[in-house]
Amino acid sequence: MSIKVENIHKQFGNFVALNNVSLDFPGGELVALLGPSGCGKTTLLRIIAGLERADSGRVLLDGEDASDTHIRERQVGFVFQHYALFRHMSVFDNVAFGLRVKPRKERPSEDVIKRKVKELLELVQLDWLADRFPSQLSGGQRQRIALARALAVEPKVLLLDEPFGALDAKVRKELRRWLRRLHDELHITSIFVTHDQEEAMEVSDRVVLMNHGNVEQIGSPNEVYQSPATPFVYGFLGAVNLFHGRVDGSHVQLGEHAHPHDTTQDGLSHGAEVIAFARPHELQIVTDVSETRGIGATVSRVLSFGASTRVELEGDVHEGVPRHVEVELSREQSASLALATGQRVRVLPAQLRVFPHPHKTDNNKATATRSTAS
Amino acid sequence: MAGATSLHINRQAAHYEGNPATSEAAWIKWAIVGVSLAFFALFLLVPLAAVFSEALKKGWAVFFESLVDPDALAAVKLTVIAAAIAVPLNLVFGVSAAWAIARFEFRGKQLLTTLIDLPFSVSPVIAGLIYVLMFGAQGYFGPWLREHDLKIIFAVPGIVLATVFVTFPFVARELIPLMQAQGKEEEEAAIVLGASGWQTFWHVTLPNIKWGLIYGVVLCNARAMGEFGAVSVVSGHIRGETNTMPLHIEILYNEYQFAAAFAVASLLALLALVTLVIKTFVEWQVANSSKNVKGET
Numbered sequence A: 001m002s003i004k005v006e007n008i009h010k011q012f013g014n015f016v017a018l019n020n021v022s023l024d025f026p027g028g029e030l031v032a033l034l035g036p037s038g039c040g041k042t043t044l045l046r047i048i049a050g051l052e053r054a055d056s057g058r059v060l061l062d063g064e065d066a067s068d069t070h071i072r073e074r075q076v077g078f079v080f081q082h083y084a085l086f087r088h089m090s091v092f093d094n095v096a097f098g099l100r101v102k103p104r105k106e107r108p109s110e111d112v113i114k115r116k117v118k119e120l121l122e123l124v125q126l127d128w129l130a131d132r133f134p135s136q137l138s139g140g141q142r143q144r145i146a147l148a149r150a151l152a153v154e155p156k157v158l159l160l161d162e163p164f165g166a167l168d169a170k171v172r173k174e175l176r177r178w179l180r181r182l183h184d185e186l187h188i189t190s191i192f193v194t195h196d197q198e199e200a201m202e203v204s205d206r207v208v209l210m211n212h213g214n215v216e217q218i219g220s221p222n223e224v225y226q227s228p229a230t231p232f233v234y235g236f237l238g239a240v241n242l243f244h245g246r247v248d249g250s251h252v253q254l255g256e257h258a259h260p261h262d263t264t265q266d267g268l269s270h271g272a273e274v275i276a277f278a279r280p281h282e283l284q285i286v287t288d289v290s291e292t293r294g295i296g297a298t299v300s301r302v303l304s305f306g307a308s309t310r311v312e313l314e315g316d317v318h319e320g321v322p323r324h325v326e327v328e329l330s331r332e333q334s335a336s337l338a339l340a341t342g343q344r345v346r347v348l349p350a351q352l353r354v355f356p357h358p359h360k361t362d363n364n365k366a367t368a369t370r371s372t373a374s
Numbered sequence B: 001m002a003g004a005t006s007l008h009i010n011r012q013a014a015h016y017e018g019n020p021a022t023s024e025a026a027w028i029k030w031a032i033v034g035v036s037l038a039f040f041a042l043f044l045l046v047p048l049a050a051v052f053s054e055a056l057k058k059g060w061a062v063f064f065e066s067l068v069d070p071d072a073l074a075a076v077k078l079t080v081i082a083a084a085i086a087v088p089l090n091l092v093f094g095v096s097a098a099w100a101i102a103r104f105e106f107r108g109k110q111l112l113t114t115l116i117d118l119p120f121s122v123s124p125v126i127a128g129l130i131y132v133l134m135f136g137a138q139g140y141f142g143p144w145l146r147e148h149d150l151k152i153i154f155a156v157p158g159i160v161l162a163t164v165f166v167t168f169p170f171v172a173r174e175l176i177p178l179m180q181a182q183g184k185e186e187e188e189a190a191i192v193l194g195a196s197g198w199q200t201f202w203h204v205t206l207p208n209i210k211w212g213l214i215y216g217v218v219l220c221n222a223r224a225m226g227e228f229g230a231v232s233v234v235s236g237h238i239r240g241e242t243n244t245m246p247l248h249i250e251i252l253y254n255e256y257q258f259a260a261a262f263a264v265a266s267l268l269a270l271l272a273l274v275t276l277v278i279k280t281f282v283e284w285q286v287a288n289s290s291k292n293v294k295g296e297t
Helices: A041-049 A091-100 A110-123 A139-152 A169-186 A197-203 A221-226 A231-236 A331-337 A362-373 B002-018 B026-055 B059-068 B070-103 B109-116 B124-135 B142-147 B156-167 B169-182 B185-192 B197-226 B229-235 B245-254 B258-296
Strands: A003-012 A015-025 A030-034 A056-061 A076-079 A157-161 A189-194 A206-211 A214-219 A241-248 A251-254 A257-260 A273-278 A283-286 A295-303 A308-315 A324-330 A344-349 A353-356
Touching: A003 A041, A015 A041, A015 A056, A015 A214, A030 A041, A030 A197, A041 A076, A041 A157, A041 A189, A076 A139, A076 B185, A091 A110, A091 A139, A110 A139, A139 A157, A139 A169, A139 B185, A169 A197, A189 A197, A197 A221, A206 A221, A206 A231, A214 A221, A214 A231, A231 A273, A231 A353, A251 A273, A283 A324, A308 A331, A308 A344, A324 A331, B026 B258, B059 B070, B059 B258, B070 B109, B070 B156, B070 B169, B070 B197, B070 B245, B070 B258, B109 B169, B124 B156, B124 B229, B156 B197, B156 B229, B169 B197, B185 B197, B197 B258, B229 B245, B245 B258
Parallel strands: A030 A189, A030 A206, A076 A157, A157 A189
Antiparallel strands: A003 A015, A003 A056, A206 A214, A241 A251, A241 A273, A251 A257, A273 A353, A283 A344, A295 A308, A295 A344, A308 A324
16 A cells, blocks of 8 residues: 655644655655654654544545544554553453454454464464463564564554564564565565664665655665765764865865865855764875875874774864765775874865755755655 | 552662661661550550440441431431442543643643642642532522522432532542553553554553552442531431431440441441552552563663
8 A cells, every 4th residue: 555645744842843745655664754753744644544643734545534543443564662451361362452442343353363463473473472472472472473463464564663672682673674574575665764764775675864844855775875865864874973064066165175075956056164974984094294184183083893994084174174084995904004092194085975064055955855755 | 659669668678778878776667666566556556446346336236226326327327328429420530631641731730730739739628618608508500400400408418418528639630640651651652553542541551550540439339428627518417318437436336336336337437448458459469560560671
């Protein structure tokens, strides 16, 4: 079932949770709503489910306006962050609940319920826990039971609100993979909310990035990572170094020097104030003292665990240059540079992505946001 | 509320004692424990023993005679009737008030929360007087009631009204913090799964608040049967008609029938002991289920 939301607006007092949001979720996809806490992602999910009412706008399920359809009739499955299992019921009774509360005419016989619950518990690989109570399960098991319970009523849409938010890192990773596999098996239209960018990128077909009640960008995980549409997206997906400068033709003036940038965006007239981003791996470190390009900096820490080496530097005091610069090097590069704490180096951006300065060009940004949202 | 709170304190006590920063010297510990136990014995156990020994002073025959005295039986009957009406009413009021406060946002919610506590903060005598003022012969509704030949004050309805008033907070007070702490997620989950409002209440909400509810009802019942002040004002002390057990005891005592007075009093004391047993059992159950809840987060 496809889901469409049109011009959804929701306000809590003076706080705008959702600012005229329109989105399209094609059937069968697994979409992540990603954003920092308070960006409106959970509110949007709850409005789609019918657990919350929008101030204005419509929710269309399979093209039909569902705004006045009660949550009971929307045929959605909802998975809560804190599982919301019925604590006084066994795992079996939890999963059977949705079938047992059906009106008498539609209610399957107890035998059918039994078989169905068994199937679902096998699907989530926990059939051996049927007689336990929620309190006797681990967090990961609870969330899988909650999922089985949601699937019992054969929903046309599955909505998951930070499903792995309360779990520890290792279980989270396992469950992510498991959720992806489950989705590939069932192909049920699913939306899941998360503030963890890694989780969103790893699990979903498409990512919807939200901030302050607005949609910042929609795209495949690769698209949003490789070509972020807004400074927010750039900053939210992975580590970044932020510079301030002025456009100078195809270059951007940062500190003492001009650097080439690879943005072909309109509205970057000569002399316009801009912000420029470079990811840690897009910066190079040059130890050669004769080098004059780039930004002067002092090495403050070298962190060389894991597959790559992270170097933290302190930038020289110049307008537009951040005090702290982070560079990621391969182990080989790091070995050949042999950096020492306190060493003077120069940092060269191999790639810079430039955006108009957000405070100087508020109008520009608003247009950019809207065009990506539609 | 109280049950869960006291249990939490129990669990934390070990934490305090095991912690070198907050543990105290042995003599301080035993001094504090001693003082509270001595106080408890002097002011609670000794009087309780006195009630039973006074009741049996003139032998078992007198004891039973005073219990089967028609006036005493009438008093017991009236007490049971008043409690049998007041407790179910307050069960319904309490659950709906707690539901309203824990689940809905509305104007005047704070006021409602405060009003629920009113019977605790107002002297029971005043509570009784309010009803006399409203329904008594000289009261606001007095003439109307007389015209329709209805009697509230100095009759059973007045006693029931006064009992309902003084016992109103018990159930609601137990349930509000419990329901607030449990949140509405399980109920939302039930509704998403297609349960109707009634099914959600019956299968999800009620089992979750069960022990709090029983606890509230037990306390409510104890108070309903033991209430003196408010009932005394509206009762009129008509023997065999409008005397509840506490009032009957007072009359016997004023008439120097000590053995009889204490015999009836021992019935009330027994009720208190039964209440305590049930209360302890419920607390024990809550401890078990809260252990489960704790593991869940």
